[in-house]
Amino acid sequence: MIFSGGEGAQIHHQRHWVIWLTLLLGIIIDSFNWPAPWSAAIPDLTPLVLLYWVMAIAQRNFIITAVILGIAHDVLYHSSLGSHALIYLALLYPMLFIRLQLRNGTLFQMSLIVGLWMLAHQALSWLLHLGRIGSEQLLSFWLASLVAMLLWPLLFISLRSLRRHMRVR
Amino acid sequence: MMSVSALKNVSARDQWQFLIACALSLTLLIIDEQTQLMTQVRMVLSTLMQPIEQLARLPENWASQGNQVITDQASLRNEVERLRNQLLLLNYEKQQAAQIVKENERLRMLLGVSSRINQGKLMISSIVDHNPSPYKRLVKLNKGMADGVKAGLPVMDAHGMMGQIISAAYQESDLLLITDVDTQIPVMVQRTGARGILQGKGDSDELTLKFLPTTANIREGDLLETSGIDGRYPSGLPVAEVVDVESQAGAIFWKITAQPLAKLNSSREVLIVFDAKKPTENPKEQP
Numbered sequence: 001m002i003f004s005g006g007e008g009a010q011i012h013h014q015r016h017w018v019i020w021l022t023l024l025l026g027i028i029i030d031s032f033n034w035p036a037p038w039s040a041a042i043p044d045l046t047p048l049v050l051l052y053w054v055m056a057i058a059q060r061n062f063i064i065t066a067v068i069l070g071i072a073h074d075v076l077y078h079s080s081l082g083s084h085a086l087i088y089l090a091l092l093y094p095m096l097f098i099r100l101q102l103r104n105g106t107l108f109q110m111s112l113i114v115g116l117w118m119l120a121h122q123a124l125s126w127l128l129h130l131g132r133i134g135s136e137q138l139l140s141f142w143l144a145s146l147v148a149m150l151l152w153p154l155l156f157i158s159l160r161s162l163r164r165h166m167r168v169r
Numbered sequence: 170m171m172s173v174s175a176l177k178n179v180s181a182r183d184q185w186q187f188l189i190a191c192a193l194s195l196t197l198l199i200i201d202e203q204t205q206l207m208t209q210v211r212m213v214l215s216t217l218m219q220p221i222e223q224l225a226r227l228p229e230n231w232a233s234q235g236n237q238v239i240t241d242q243a244s245l246r247n248e249v250e251r252l253r254n255q256l257l258l259l260n261y262e263k264q265q266a267a268q269i270v271k272e273n274e275r276l277r278m279l280l281g282v283s284s285r286i287n288q289g290k291l292m293i294s295s296i297v298d299h300n301p302s303p304y305k306r307l308v309k310l311n312k313g314m315a316d317g318v319k320a321g322l323p324v325m326d327a328h329g330m331m332g333q334i335i336s337a338a339y340q341e342s343d344l345l346l347i348t349d350v351d352t353q354i355p356v357m358v359q360r361t362g363a364r365g366i367l368q369g370k371g372d373s374d375e376l377t378l379k380f381l382p383t384t385a386n387i388r389e390g391d392l393l394e395t396s397g398i399d400g401r402y403p404s405g406l407p408v409a410e411v412v413d414v415e416s417q418a419g420a421i422f423w424k425i426t427a428q429p430l431a432k433l434n435s436s437r438e439v440l441i442v443f444d445a446k447k448p449t450e451n452p453k454e455q456p
């Protein structure tokens with residue numbers, strides 16, 4: 001698509017708030033208080049939303065966004081400041097290399113990668129907290145990556161239709 | 170549109186940004202872990218994040234308001250009746266307790282021992298949220314710096330010790346429950362005065378009493394109260410009840426499991442204890 005200067009600038013301006021709004025929504029949903037036994041099985045939505053935008057907007061590297069989201073996460077979850085920024089950065093970096101291939105894959109392939117990616121996310125946060133998690137929550141904690149895998153097609157399709165509707169490019 | 174090949178590789182600029190971001194995050198992490206410098210920063214940040222948390226709490230609040238509307242008048246009347254009766258009983262017990270306190274102080278004066286009864290100021294606060302993190306046993310209280318709440322204050326419910334405030338934002342604060350692994354409370358057995366350290370298990374609602382030598386007398390049903398040795402918790406607050414005592418052959422210490430007296434999962438209203446007398450402060454005042 002070819003934009004004239006003015007239109008391009010306007011759309012560039014639009015792009016930012018839609019991305020931030022979806023990320024903010026992700027943070028809000030992440031701080032919901034889900035019923036106890038399955039609360040750990042609900043994956044963090046914010047990294048998934050971030051992953052969508054990393055794939056969709058190939059012109060940006062989202063490194064600063066990842067740091068800001070990580071710090072927000074640390075404040076909400078009361079973990080050490082900077083710990084989730086590191087996790088998000090470590091997860092973001094490999095995705096920057098494969099995002100174009102990933103974007104062109106089928107929904108099934110994407111979901112599979114997202115599941116593995118979320119497993120890495122859980123493993124990193126588990127390591128960072130020195131494995132301090134209740135034994136009754138342990139199973140649902142690792143199940144979160146499977147849930148993320150199943151959730152991905154829905155998330156991907158809704159965010160894509162939002163992006164097309166708002167013409168975020 | 171930019172050609173795909175131009176986007177294919179991660180540029181040198183991306184790599185530099187990544188390295189710098191990693192270095193900054195790591196620095197932040199080390200500063201936060203090793204020093205107290207970030208307390209203020211975290212306070213400001215959590216005050217900024219408060220609207221987000223309040224938004225996330227809305228659905229739950231609506232649900233509980235719906236429940237309140239459904240509660241009918243008859244059951245409310247019953248509740249009022251029950252509370253009135255309870256108040257009457259409590260007032261009677263309070264008078265008796267006041268007399269006992271006086272008598273106790275007089276006897277202690279006769280013995281020449283300083284009183285260890287704390288008459289701190291109390292503030293009622295509500296639990297508004299549970300921390301979503303599976304790693305920490307944290308709840309959020311609706312009183313913050315604006316009400317004078319600060320980190321370090323002990324929190325009780327009607328039955329016993331709940332935990333300690335670990336950080337305060339402007340209008341909210343975080344309470345670390347005694348069942349968190351990071352909580353360690355110096356306690357003593359009410360019956361014998363034997364001292365130990367009570368630690369949270371993190372993965373259940375039980376506590377472990379550590380460093381109580383096998384020579385000490387202890388049995389199931391013994392009550393544990395704060396000993397006040399470390400000066401972080403005032404002395405004499407009821408904390409837990411011993412539910413299991415095990416000794417392993419050759420071990421120096423008992424393996425003791427205790428259950429918190431406070432209703433950690435069901436209490437909605439809690440008491441923040443202010444100005445409680447801390448026993449360790451007294452010797453400093455008298456050189």
